[in-house]
Amino acid sequence: MSVRCRARTAKPGCTRDVQSWKASKVTFDPTACGLLASAHLASASGRPVQAYSFLMPRRFLRGSYLSLSLTVVALACGVAMVCAIDLANAAVLRAFVEVVDAMSGRAALLVRAGEGGLFPEEVADAVGRVPGVELAVPVVEASAFAGDASGETLVVQGVDITNDEALRVYQTRDAEGLELADPLVVLSQPDSVILTRAFAGRRGLAVGDAVFLVTPGGRQRFTVRGLLDPQGVARVYGGNLVVMDLFAAERVFTHPRSINRVDVVIRHGQDVRAVGEAIRAVLPSGLDVQTPAERKLDLDRLVRSLQVLLQAVMLVGLVAAFLIAFGRLSTVFEARAWQLGILRAVGVRPRVVWRELVKESLLLGAAGVALGLPLGIGLAHVLLPAMAVTTALNCKLIAPQASLGIRAPSLVMAVSLGLVAAVAAAAGPAWRATRVDPARVLGQRGVELPDASRVWPWLLRALAGVGIAAALVLQATQHSAAWGLVATALIAVGLVLAARPVLYLVGPLMAALALVTGPTGRFATAVLGRNPRRSALTVAMLGVGLGTVLWFWTVAESFERTLAEALTNAWRADLAITSSHVLSGYVEAPLARGLLAELASVPGVAAVAGNRIIDWHHAGASIAINALDPAYLRDPGFGSWPLEEGKFAEVWPRVLRGEAVTVSRSFAVNLDVRVGDDLTIDAPSGPLTLPVAGIVTDFLSARGTIEMSRDVYQRFWQDEQVTFVLVRLAPGAERDAVRAAIARTLGKQYDLRVLTPAELVSHYRGEVRRAFAGVDLLRVLVSVVVLIGMADSLTAGVAERTRELGSLRALGVRPRTVRRMVLLEAVLLRTVGLALALVGGLGLGVLWVRATFAYLLGWVVQLYIPYRQVLDVSLTTIVVCLVAALLPAYRAASLEPAVALRHE
Numbered sequence: 001m002s003v004r005c006r007a008r009t010a011k012p013g014c015t016r017d018v019q020s021w022k023a024s025k026v027t028f029d030p031t032a033c034g035l036l037a038s039a040h041l042a043s044a045s046g047r048p049v050q051a052y053s054f055l056m057p058r059r060f061l062r063g064s065y066l067s068l069s070l071t072v073v074a075l076a077c078g079v080a081m082v083c084a085i086d087l088a089n090a091a092v093l094r095a096f097v098e099v100v101d102a103m104s105g106r107a108a109l110l111v112r113a114g115e116g117g118l119f120p121e122e123v124a125d126a127v128g129r130v131p132g133v134e135l136a137v138p139v140v141e142a143s144a145f146a147g148d149a150s151g152e153t154l155v156v157q158g159v160d161i162t163n164d165e166a167l168r169v170y171q172t173r174d175a176e177g178l179e180l181a182d183p184l185v186v187l188s189q190p191d192s193v194i195l196t197r198a199f200a201g202r203r204g205l206a207v208g209d210a211v212f213l214v215t216p217g218g219r220q221r222f223t224v225r226g227l228l229d230p231q232g233v234a235r236v237y238g239g240n241l242v243v244m245d246l247f248a249a250e251r252v253f254t255h256p257r258s259i260n261r262v263d264v265v266i267r268h269g270q271d272v273r274a275v276g277e278a279i280r281a282v283l284p285s286g287l288d289v290q291t292p293a294e295r296k297l298d299l300d301r302l303v304r305s306l307q308v309l310l311q312a313v314m315l316v317g318l319v320a321a322f323l324i325a326f327g328r329l330s331t332v333f334e335a336r337a338w339q340l341g342i343l344r345a346v347g348v349r350p351r352v353v354w355r356e357l358v359k360e361s362l363l364l365g366a367a368g369v370a371l372g373l374p375l376g377i378g379l380a381h382v383l384l385p386a387m388a389v390t391t392a393l394n395c396k397l398i399a400p401q402a403s404l405g406i407r408a409p410s411l412v413m414a415v416s417l418g419l420v421a422a423v424a425a426a427a428g429p430a431w432r433a434t435r436v437d438p439a440r441v442l443g444q445r446g447v448e449l450p451d452a453s454r455v456w457p458w459l460l461r462a463l464a465g466v467g468i469a470a471a472l473v474l475q476a477t478q479h480s481a482a483w484g485l486v487a488t489a490l491i492a493v494g495l496v497l498a499a500r501p502v503l504y505l506v507g508p509l510m511a512a513l514a515l516v517t518g519p520t521g522r523f524a525t526a527v528l529g530r531n532p533r534r535s536a537l538t539v540a541m542l543g544v545g546l547g548t549v550l551w552f553w554t555v556a557e558s559f560e561r562t563l564a565e566a567l568t569n570a571w572r573a574d575l576a577i578t579s580s581h582v583l584s585g586y587v588e589a590p591l592a593r594g595l596l597a598e599l600a601s602v603p604g605v606a607a608v609a610g611n612r613i614i615d616w617h618h619a620g621a622s623i624a625i626n627a628l629d630p631a632y633l634r635d636p637g638f639g640s641w642p643l644e645e646g647k648f649a650e651v652w653p654r655v656l657r658g659e660a661v662t663v664s665r666s667f668a669v670n671l672d673v674r675v676g677d678d679l680t681i682d683a684p685s686g687p688l689t690l691p692v693a694g695i696v697t698d699f700l701s702a703r704g705t706i707e708m709s710r711d712v713y714q715r716f717w718q719d720e721q722v723t724f725v726l727v728r729l730a731p732g733a734e735r736d737a738v739r740a741a742i743a744r745t746l747g748k749q750y751d752l753r754v755l756t757p758a759e760l761v762s763h764y765r766g767e768v769r770r771a772f773a774g775v776d777l778l779r780v781l782v783s784v785v786v787l788i789g790m791a792d793s794l795t796a797g798v799a800e801r802t803r804e805l806g807s808l809r810a811l812g813v814r815p816r817t818v819r820r821m822v823l824l825e826a827v828l829l830r831t832v833g834l835a836l837a838l839v840g841g842l843g844l845g846v847l848w849v850r851a852t853f854a855y856l857l858g859w860v861v862q863l864y865i866p867y868r869q870v871l872d873v874s875l876t877t878i879v880v881c882l883v884a885a886l887l888p889a890y891r892a893a894s895l896e897p898a899v900a901l902r903h904e
Helices: 012-024 030-044 055-061 069-104 122-128 164-170 183-188 197-203 232-239 246-253 272-282 292-335 337-345 350-395 408-433 438-443 455-478 481-505 507-517 519-530 532-570 594-600 630-634 648-656 665-671 710-717 735-750 757-771 773-800 802-810 815-857 867-893 897-901
Strands: 109-112 133-146 153-159 192-196 210-215 218-228 241-245 261-266 288-290 575-579 582-584 605-618 621-628 643-645 661-664 678-683 686-696 705-709 724-729 752-755
Touching: 055 350, 069 292, 069 350, 069 408, 069 773, 109 122, 109 272, 122 133, 122 261, 122 272, 133 246, 153 246, 192 197, 192 210, 197 218, 197 232, 218 241, 218 735, 241 246, 261 272, 272 288, 292 350, 292 408, 292 481, 292 532, 292 773, 292 815, 350 408, 350 757, 350 773, 455 481, 455 815, 481 507, 481 532, 481 815, 519 815, 532 757, 532 773, 532 815, 532 867, 575 735, 575 757, 594 605, 594 724, 594 735, 605 630, 605 678, 605 710, 621 630, 621 710, 630 648, 648 661, 648 686, 648 705, 661 665, 665 686, 665 705, 665 815, 678 710, 686 710, 705 710, 724 735, 735 752, 752 757, 757 773, 773 815, 773 867, 802 815, 815 867
Parallel strands: 153 241, 192 218, 621 705, 661 686
Antiparallel strands: 109 261, 109 288, 133 153, 133 210, 133 261, 192 241, 210 218, 575 724, 575 752, 605 621, 605 724, 643 686, 661 705, 678 686
């Protein structure tokens, strides 16, 4: 149907456009009539196209819902990732902060010696005499484990039961909901414990019942003397709390009159900071005072560093969705370019057309947001447990029971980023579509619109290259993770910008391939050359998406293999024995020193060495101390930590004599320590100053580890417990027989795990995989987005070439040849995209392993290329691309020539 339509008033600048349109004598479909009618009616009524009206965008979208559905799904996936990660991050942080609040109760200040270091009760008396202090409560904080098959972790809080004010600090109450009426009953029975209603209810326990708990001294029987209502401290860790009298807790977990925390309540009206400084003045070396708020701030810093890594994955998913939307909208706008040219010819201004196209993308973004928000909330529920475990492992904390809360800021951020991504994806294609000469559009229908400028893309590529180089230099000189993150973002942008030049570079290779594959290959390569923009966007999406997967796999593989190599060298004994319970993160619960003598008495055991691992506060943050048994240092048969700097024959004898320490590479990098430097540690018994004799590979703490003789550690920390024990067997002893004997005689009493060193190394490799479990799930989501993007790109290509494919079918080309052509196009795009992903992903992996990972989280690891995973990605990508291409390929092959030739 031919339509003649003239604008009521034409702009002076549009005369040439009108003449070009008239000369073309265009015939167009009812959709164009509707659009022209909308513009004409608005003009005839004297009203311009309304800025806030969605009439024209809805007319544009009419009939395109199915073809744009994958774009909406891709945007929904991006929104879901943003929403899920932010909700889960907030829930995990909130759970850890609530534990700090509940455990401190009304206390305004906390006195501690590192992370659980022991100090005398007299410190609490000295703190209580400081002006402005109302109450100084001595506390023993420890961990025990349920003596049944569950092995649940319980937090032990030892306080003075006779001190009514001390109990009120934590809001503890008995089964009747009243304060403990007769605490002397608890005092007279050292085996007394008070449980929470939640824990007792799960096991059917009542006051007077017996309960078995696993402590450092082994499995012990206790009696329930009271129950706590779910308030105050009783709310933490899902009710897994045990309250004991201070004296009984000291007997079981520390030493007589030795505590590890003082909770301070200050008088009303007193300045917390001033009182804290006064307390700090009376504290001995190695002890510090901080507010719960400062404690929460330290926790926030630990958790935030890990969350930045997860947010990077989140943004990659959103970028992939943006690229899909950009490519799809470019195709849609170009297919509609002749309609847009007619609108311009009848007097509609370019900025009005641009605005209407952007509003169309806003509708798509709104649909993606509407689908993505509920999907994100559901995904957050799935991610939350994995992220809580990942955070606990990285920060060496007990994983709390985190509950998901729907936060308005998270939803607003997801909505905003989703809409911004949709609008940004449309802005460029819409601008290009509205600025092409209508006559040129009408004469080149079905061909990509030309670029407005060839200079700007190359200028952007140059700026990205300069930016990447500058960010890398600044990261290297300032040792800042922020510049590493900037470099990461710019590399992702660089991958997108490099896609089109890469297609040009591989053009000769594609031509050579066409000679091998015959006409099918020539058609497939011709399509890529005819639509370079869409092909480049598909390649860019593959490069960014798959590059992200390879990036994180490189980091995970490097971490796991570096850890395994270090532990294999450090543990060369015949057996390794630890508690079967984890105290915090991945560190096992401590065991009593008496276990060493009992193990040595087992027939077939030649020697034992017990090492102690603790976290300690040094230079403003947490580090680890690895106290090595003198037997371990004397006998190389037990193993030795890999020495990176220092002479083996000199380092370990000095450490054995207590004359020096070694530090991990992470410690040396993060604290700028070198071999020969003097290191001063504020120990509970006074400052300990020793030189650094060597640098080793050790993974006990992200910030770093100090290794010293356990004799020195016991003298300065007054701690005789061990974390794990290495066992060497006598000549001729059967390892399996000795292992069974240890499990039979001591395993049940201490709840031991008796493993070979290889099995223990395998266990820790599993812990690394658990730590990366949340990222693994996000990698799957990124792969899904890539699948959607590939399917969307090929579907758009088939729809755009309907008439061309119909012509081929009319000329006698068989359906299977058409099908192979589409599949070959998918394989070509996948190959180029995978090549870009290998360069970008492995490049990012090298950047992060060499620098950014250490500056962000503290870990210093060796680089290992994940060759097996690269092969997996390559094969998976082939399958994904072929699956994504199947439906478009079969659709193309099933086209009826007569129908296809009439397609507009």
